[in-house]
Amino acid sequence: MCGIFGIVAAKERELGPVLVEAGKRLSYRGYDSVGCATLSAGGAIDLRKDVGKVEEVASRHRLAQMRGLRGMTQLRWATFGAPSRANAQPHLDSSGEMVGAHNGNVVNNVELRAQFLAEGMTVRSTNDGESCVHAVERHIRQGATVLESIGRAARDLQGDYAYLLGRADEKVLYAFKKGSGLVAGVGDGFTCVASDLPCLLPLTRRVLRIRDGEAVVLHADRLELFDAATGTRVEREPEEVTETMEAAQKGGYPHFMLKEIHEQPQVARELIHLLGASKHVAPFVERLRRARHLYLVACGTSYHAALLGAVYFARLAGKPAVPVLAPQFLAQYVPALGAEDAGLFVSQSGETKDVLNALEAARAQGAAVLGLVNVLGSTLMTASDRYLPLACGYEISVPATKTFVNQCVAFLHLALRLGGRPVRTLDGLPALLQETIESAEPQVAALAPQLVDKEDLYCLGYGLTYPIALEGALKLKEVTYAHCEGMLSTEFKHGPLSAVRQGYPVLFAGQSEDVPLLVSGINECACRGARTVVVSQDDPRLRANAGDLVVLPPADPLLSAILAVVPLQLLAYRLSVARGFDPDFPRNLSKTLTVD
Numbered sequence: 001m002c003g004i005f006g007i008v009a010a011k012e013r014e015l016g017p018v019l020v021e022a023g024k025r026l027s028y029r030g031y032d033s034v035g036c037a038t039l040s041a042g043g044a045i046d047l048r049k050d051v052g053k054v055e056e057v058a059s060r061h062r063l064a065q066m067r068g069l070r071g072m073t074q075l076r077w078a079t080f081g082a083p084s085r086a087n088a089q090p091h092l093d094s095s096g097e098m099v100g101a102h103n104g105n106v107v108n109n110v111e112l113r114a115q116f117l118a119e120g121m122t123v124r125s126t127n128d129g130e131s132c133v134h135a136v137e138r139h140i141r142q143g144a145t146v147l148e149s150i151g152r153a154a155r156d157l158q159g160d161y162a163y164l165l166g167r168a169d170e171k172v173l174y175a176f177k178k179g180s181g182l183v184a185g186v187g188d189g190f191t192c193v194a195s196d197l198p199c200l201l202p203l204t205r206r207v208l209r210i211r212d213g214e215a216v217v218l219h220a221d222r223l224e225l226f227d228a229a230t231g232t233r234v235e236r237e238p239e240e241v242t243e244t245m246e247a248a249q250k251g252g253y254p255h256f257m258l259k260e261i262h263e264q265p266q267v268a269r270e271l272i273h274l275l276g277a278s279k280h281v282a283p284f285v286e287r288l289r290r291a292r293h294l295y296l297v298a299c300g301t302s303y304h305a306a307l308l309g310a311v312y313f314a315r316l317a318g319k320p321a322v323p324v325l326a327p328q329f330l331a332q333y334v335p336a337l338g339a340e341d342a343g344l345f346v347s348q349s350g351e352t353k354d355v356l357n358a359l360e361a362a363r364a365q366g367a368a369v370l371g372l373v374n375v376l377g378s379t380l381m382t383a384s385d386r387y388l389p390l391a392c393g394y395e396i397s398v399p400a401t402k403t404f405v406n407q408c409v410a411f412l413h414l415a416l417r418l419g420g421r422p423v424r425t426l427d428g429l430p431a432l433l434q435e436t437i438e439s440a441e442p443q444v445a446a447l448a449p450q451l452v453d454k455e456d457l458y459c460l461g462y463g464l465t466y467p468i469a470l471e472g473a474l475k476l477k478e479v480t481y482a483h484c485e486g487m488l489s490t491e492f493k494h495g496p497l498s499a500v501r502q503g504y505p506v507l508f509a510g511q512s513e514d515v516p517l518l519v520s521g522i523n524e525c526a527c528r529g530a531r532t533v534v535v536s537q538d539d540p541r542l543r544a545n546a547g548d549l550v551v552l553p554p555a556d557p558l559l560s561a562i563l564a565v566v567p568l569q570l571l572a573y574r575l576s577v578a579r580g581f582d583p584d585f586p587r588n589l590s591k592t593l594t595v596d
């Protein structure tokens with residue numbers, strides 16, 4: 001996930017050290033290349049950028065020595081295309097008199113680049129940050145002011161992003177926000193702006209949170225805020241913030257796990273836009289279609305997403321796919337694998353050794369190897385014939401949450417495309433996820449005290465919600481240390497039912513399609529004394545039969561399966577905290593498992 005920082009000083013000075021330190025503070029977001037630009041009082045632009053870590057690029061290009069009145073730094077996390085010096089940011093306009101950088105995704109980048117070239121502009125990279133600069137340049141060339149141009153460029157640039165730019169012949173910087181984070185600050189003799197609050201905190205505590213559609217002009221002594229669409233001034237004063245650095249990194253949430261659960265609507269929105277506009281999806285789908293046998297290979301949470309993916313593929317595209325845990329793939333399928341087959345390897349980190357072993361074995365058999373991965377630049381990304389990004393930004397908490405949701409989004413998108421169906425089915429998901437978080441939080445808060453001392457639980461699901469039950473159970477055991485087994489609801493009667501006694505907790509992940517089956521599962525347990533908790537859409541039959549019902553908003557069953565994971569994530573989080581554990585760093589576990 002890229003990050004930007006900009007500063008406007010009252011007097012020309014050595015800005016390099018400030019830019020490098022700001023870059024280091026943004027580095028937790030994940031990145032593969034770094035760049036800085038300074039603009040001197042005399043109108044010169046000094047631009048230095050490269051692939052690598054902040055410290056490496058700083059020493060290779062002597063970033064600390066950069067001087068100017070204004071400066072900006074950008075950390076790039078490649079979404080598509082190899083990280084390269086040309087694609088690193090900031091970028092110049094055609095004449096080299098304006099420089100800018102962005103974070104986020106401009107999803108119509110390919111089309112815009114073609115337009116800019118046709119209009120005679122100089123385009124030096126394939127990076128979408130450069131498109132932000134040219135989108136503004138295009139309107140300046142037609143005689144508009146910079147602010148007017150920013151307002152008009154917003155109509156051209158599709159996606160979620162924020163950008164920053166400066167012109168050689170002025171003394172200000174401009175920044176604009178649409179969908180991605182942007183916070184401005186006022187200090188003693190300078191103003192600044194960044195993708196997030198933690199980046200600004202060591203410099204100032206007087207901050208102005210920029211809203212979508214707003215442009216901010218940074219002068220050395222003040223900020224001016226505008227509604228970019230109308231050009232009208234927005235009167236909002238900077239506020240004094242009191243957060244600590246650590247609290248600010250957690251975005252005001254007590255733990256990263258809770259923050260990342262709350263980020264799910266936004267990351268889903270960004271991935272839906274990205275996949276909808278990407279030219280990489282069609283050939284990916286074609287490779288899946290051609291596969292004689294298709295395997296979805298993963299571990300842990302990523303495997304649960306693969307299970308849901310297989311249900312989507314069969315249901316929406318009539319395409320059988322075999323979800324399989326990576327080490328078992330070696331024993332069960334690799335010996336029979338051939339060049340007509342394909343493996344889709346799914347991993348948040350892209351470094352899970354079990355998954356990489358499976359990929360190498362598949363490649364050795366001549367099968368196609370495809371990747372679905374969050375960490376760009378990871379081994380899985382480079383080892384795959386083709387890959388698609390999950391575009392979640394860094395997931396810091398060990399329990400995977402937002403990456404699971406985006407794995408499900410990616411699978412649903414692929415299944416719809418494979419089946420030749422409209423992908424707009426997914427459009428409502430971000431708002432539904434938001435509604436689910438808001439409605440589930442109080443319901444889960446009321447439920448948690450009644451489950452906090454349970455050491456043994458089951459979590460059951462069926463069809464579309466079977467993978468969700470497994471994922472809910474994994475979240476619960478991972479952060480509460482209680483035993484929680486996920487299972488196909490219909491299997492419960494084939495053995496585990498014997499564990500049920502008075503007060504024994506059985507959770508059900510359900511949805512409207514499966515109410516009759518849910519009712520029978522609930523009663524099978526309840527009549528033996530179980531305490532049943534159902535996560536599903538509201539239904540009088542469930543109200544009449546379930547011990548507790550955590551209500552999901554009405555939704556298409558394809559989407560409601562994804563929604564059902566949210567209350568289970570929140571329940572796991574609440575129980576972990578109530579039991580005195582740190583959900584972000586569960587004992588014995590690691591975020592990236594690079595061992596066999």
Ligand code: M6R
Pocket residue numbers: 299300301302346347348349350351352355398399400401474478590591592593
């Ligand atoms: O990085 P990966 O997706 O390959 O990781 C796979 C599992 O280790 C991971 O999903 C693990 O199960 C999570 N910590 C679960 O929350």
